[in-house]
Amino acid sequence: MFKINENYLKLPGSYLFSTIGKKVKAYEEANPDRKIIRLGIGDVTQPLAPAIIEAMHKAVDEMGVKETFHGYAPDLGYEFLRKAIAENDYKTRGVSLEWDEIFISDGAKSDSANIQEIFGADNKIAVCDPVYPVYVDSNAMAGRAGDYLADRECWSNVIYMPCVQENNFAPEFPQENPDIIYLCYPNNPTGSTLTKDELQKWVDYALKIGAVIIYDAAYEAYISEEEVPHTIYECDGAKACAIELRSFSKNAGFTGTRLAFTVVPKELKCGEVSLNALWARRHGTKFNGAPYIIQRAGEAVYSEAGKAQTKEQIAYYMNNAKVIREGLLSAGYRCSGGVNAPYIWMKTPDGLSSWEFFDVLLNEANVVGTPGAGFGPHGEGYFRLTAFGTYENTVEAIERIKKM
Amino acid sequence: MFKINENYLKLPGSYLFSTIGKKVKAYEEANPDRKIIRLGIGDVTQPLAPAIIEAMHKAVDEMGVKETFHGYAPDLGYEFLRKAIAENDYKTRGVSLEWDEIFISDGAKSDSANIQEIFGADNKIAVCDPVYPVYVDSNAMAGRAGDYLADRECWSNVIYMPCVQENNFAPEFPQENPDIIYLCYPNNPTGSTLTKDELQKWVDYALKIGAVIIYDAAYEAYISEEEVPHTIYECDGAKACAIELRSFSKNAGFTGTRLAFTVVPKELKCGEVSLNALWARRHGTKFNGAPYIIQRAGEAVYSEAGKAQTKEQIAYYMNNAKVIREGLLSAGYRCSGGVNAPYIWMKTPDGLSSWEFFDVLLNEANVVGTPGAGFGPHGEGYFRLTAFGTYENTVEAIERIKKM
Numbered sequence: 001m002f003k004i005n006e007n008y009l010k011l012p013g014s015y016l017f018s019t020i021g022k023k024v025k026a027y028e029e030a031n032p033d034r035k036i037i038r039l040g041i042g043d044v045t046q047p048l049a050p051a052i053i054e055a056m057h058k059a060v061d062e063m064g065v066k067e068t069f070h071g072y073a074p075d076l077g078y079e080f081l082r083k084a085i086a087e088n089d090y091k092t093r094g095v096s097l098e099w100d101e102i103f104i105s106d107g108a109k110s111d112s113a114n115i116q117e118i119f120g121a122d123n124k125i126a127v128c129d130p131v132y133p134v135y136v137d138s139n140a141m142a143g144r145a146g147d148y149l150a151d152r153e154c155w156s157n158v159i160y161m162p163c164v165q166e167n168n169f170a171p172e173f174p175q176e177n178p179d180i181i182y183l184c185y186p187n188n189p190t191g192s193t194l195t196k197d198e199l200q201k202w203v204d205y206a207l208k209i210g211a212v213i214i215y216d217a218a219y220e221a222y223i224s225e226e227e228v229p230h231t232i233y234e235c236d237g238a239k240a241c242a243i244e245l246r247s248f249s250k251n252a253g254f255t256g257t258r259l260a261f262t263v264v265p266k267e268l269k270c271g272e273v274s275l276n277a278l279w280a281r282r283h284g285t286k287f288n289g290a291p292y293i294i295q296r297a298g299e300a301v302y303s304e305a306g307k308a309q310t311k312e313q314i315a316y317y318m319n320n321a322k323v324i325r326e327g328l329l330s331a332g333y334r335c336s337g338g339v340n341a342p343y344i345w346m347k348t349p350d351g352l353s354s355w356e357f358f359d360v361l362l363n364e365a366n367v368v369g370t371p372g373a374g375f376g377p378h379g380e381g382y383f384r385l386t387a388f389g390t391y392e393n394t395v396e397a398i399e400r401i402k403k404m
Numbered sequence: 405m406f407k408i409n410e411n412y413l414k415l416p417g418s419y420l421f422s423t424i425g426k427k428v429k430a431y432e433e434a435n436p437d438r439k440i441i442r443l444g445i446g447d448v449t450q451p452l453a454p455a456i457i458e459a460m461h462k463a464v465d466e467m468g469v470k471e472t473f474h475g476y477a478p479d480l481g482y483e484f485l486r487k488a489i490a491e492n493d494y495k496t497r498g499v500s501l502e503w504d505e506i507f508i509s510d511g512a513k514s515d516s517a518n519i520q521e522i523f524g525a526d527n528k529i530a531v532c533d534p535v536y537p538v539y540v541d542s543n544a545m546a547g548r549a550g551d552y553l554a555d556r557e558c559w560s561n562v563i564y565m566p567c568v569q570e571n572n573f574a575p576e577f578p579q580e581n582p583d584i585i586y587l588c589y590p591n592n593p594t595g596s597t598l599t600k601d602e603l604q605k606w607v608d609y610a611l612k613i614g615a616v617i618i619y620d621a622a623y624e625a626y627i628s629e630e631e632v633p634h635t636i637y638e639c640d641g642a643k644a645c646a647i648e649l650r651s652f653s654k655n656a657g658f659t660g661t662r663l664a665f666t667v668v669p670k671e672l673k674c675g676e677v678s679l680n681a682l683w684a685r686r687h688g689t690k691f692n693g694a695p696y697i698i699q700r701a702g703e704a705v706y707s708e709a710g711k712a713q714t715k716e717q718i719a720y721y722m723n724n725a726k727v728i729r730e731g732l733l734s735a736g737y738r739c740s741g742g743v744n745a746p747y748i749w750m751k752t753p754d755g756l757s758s759w760e761f762f763d764v765l766l767n768e769a770n771v772v773g774t775p776g777a778g779f780g781p782h783g784e785g786y787f788r789l790t791a792f793g794t795y796e797n798t799v800e801a802i803e804r805i806k807k808m
Contacts, residue, residue: 001583002527002616003524003526003583003674004524004679005524008685009677011685041476044475048468056697060461060464063460064456066449069660070660071448071660109690110691113689118412119409120407120410121409138690141521253475256695278408285541288510291662292660292661293698294698
């Protein structure tokens with residue numbers, strides 16, 4: 001008699017965004033005349049840049065002709081894209097990577113969920129709290145998180161590192177040594193960053209205790225301040241202890257186009273075993289390459305026109321971030337983020353819980369945001385707004401919030 | 405100190421197709437004047453059909469305009485595609501599926517490797533021998549296969565079901581009861597099929613012993629004979645014991661375009677737990693949807709023009725299969741397959757091992773095929789040729805083999 005993976009049954013039931021979706025739908029049905037503005041989910045709204053569209057049309061045409069048709073792609077990604085990434089994302093930052101240290105995938109959500117598979121079941125993970133839920137859920141599914149303690153909203157075998165206003169949303173080294181440390185900077189959901197000096201301390205710490213850092217840099221393109229590192233490999237020794245996750249979703253609007261990559265340096269070893277080889281094996285067995293057309297789209301992001309056009313899009317979103325940030329501050333709210341990240345993390349007013357504030361905002365301003373508690377217990381009392389809406393909607397949302 | 409997944413270290417080193425690649429490369433470098441014909445790997449050569457190309461251009465244009473841009477797709481697939489599949493692949497065969505029993509993914513390799521994640525570590529799997537390597541490797545990575553016994557070329561905790569000429573390449577019920585049974589029909593690599601009556605026996609067997617069948621029907625479009633079922637759900641009771649994997653790779657040439665789906669019926673349960681819900685959770689946590697453009701391409705496969713054009717491509721490949729099959733038989737070789745599948749499975753002549761015959765074929769005819777031993781110990785003494793080449797190359801390859 002077959003048995004299911006019992007770990008799945010431990011996962012808490014409803015997912016953050018589906019709960020939000022249901023609440024918004026109910027409100028809309030009760031109030032069909034109101035215009036809802038969504039600043040909740042981290043999805044982009046600007047269309048793909050012309051250089052990317054052009055590259056995709058060209059690739060589609062190639063697929064329609066025998067002589068230029070592309071069958072199976074290399075499991076680990078086309079060399080043209082892996083080389084463009086090494087050149088543009090790393091060499092320009094003074095980081096030298098070989099192209100086969102870069103693995104192309106269908107998205108950073110997949111990568112951040114799959115990366116734990118190359119590690120043993122007996123590793124203990126550490127995550128920030130609040131945190132992007134996929135890190136923990138994927139480990140829970142693999143049996144690495146222990147049991148879910150509903151009353152404390154946490155897993156028994158996970159080390160949580162609180163990130164709150166008091167520590168400037170930067171985690172402190174945990175009391176117990178973790179084996180795998182998930183860090184996301186610029187941070188989702190808090191919009192905070194670490195300076196290069198601060199990140200160097202984490203690299204030194206990981207090297208000292210023999211931990212590996214999974215560094216999620218999906219929002220790297222939004223960095224505006226000089227002292228904030230764009231890649232963890234700007235830190236000394238990081239190649240011996242860190243895996244970096246990157247995405248085309250937020251720097252080029254690929255949320256519905258799907259493309260990402262993971263860097264696993266060859267220096268990163270457990271004894272004699274290369275993690276680069278393990279990830280290559282995992283990818284080669286459980287994945288069959290990203291679509292040719294989409295990899296050509298990714299290549300176009302690094303063309304001169306692609307760079308200029310995507311830079312403009314990011315400026316557009318960061319202008320929204322400024323509107324939100326300055327609007328909230330001028331209205332007397334406390335908030336952070338929005339300078340090196342498309343997320344603004346606000347303190348809920350009047351001691352409201354984050355779900356209570358969600359309801360107030362929906363009902364009074366018809367604006368949808370994301371309750372901080374959805375990202376973990378230490379997100380309670382906070383609220384996330386994203387800069388990915390249109391400029392017009394963003395301005396209107398802030399006007400409405402000001403009038404509340 | 406972090407620990408790796410030790411199961412990865414148990415995997416035997418070199419992968420079948422990389423070994424073939426190296427041998428072919430060495431031969432080419434030593435004999436630059438010879439024209440090699442590749443009938444080895446199962447990759448298609450015909451370009452995407454015009455209806456698919458047209459749909460992709462349209463979708464690319466949509467992605468370039470704000471009003472029609474698509475961000476995150478639903479994790480489990482767009483309703484338009486899930487409904488088209490239910491309608492065209494199942495309703496026409498008398499099988500009624502709800503659209504949310506169908507899960508869209510980036511490929512059948514991913515699905516066939518990932519599906520084991522929803523099952524517990526203590527299930528025992530049964531596979532055909534020879535077999536597509538991904539079923540076993542993905543279970544080995546998850547710790548479900550035991551240890552690799554190099555001398556016997558098998559895993560200690562896997563039930564192998566030999567498929568050889570003597571049993572018409574159809575597996576027999578194993579002596580020990582398995583929990584999870586992988587079946588692939590039409591079969592890769594043998595090109596064999598089960599009739600509906602034969603498959604019904606497997607469904608009855610699975611229901612009796614409480615096993616689940618993972619039914620890989622990636623080659624369904626190649627079925628030409630009436631008594632061969634196109635889906636396992638044509639069998640009574642299959643919805644209560646079977647998951648079906650399907651792909652756009654071979655019916656529409658999507659090997660480099662990447663699209664597939666998995667059917668998990670709601671009737672399929674372990675006690676009270678719905679496997680449909682488990683797979684939805686897995687997909688929702690570790691996957692972020694297939695690209696919008698590619699899902700539109702998949703939809704176009706079911707348009708009137710798409711159906712006619714892809715049918716023509718399949719006829720083209722099946723004509724190649726006929727050329728190979730009849731050519732080999734007339735030259736005195738023994739072979740099977742090629743009637744309901746794009747694979748021809750030949751007996752190696754003169755007692756040659758399958759790798760010996762690989763070398764003979766490469767050296768004497770400059771034709772590349774796949775040694776049966778690469779698919780498992782009971783593939784020894786057999787050799788796989790595929791119908792996915794061009795017609796001209798296929799004819800020439802057979803002429804050369806005849807002259808050997």
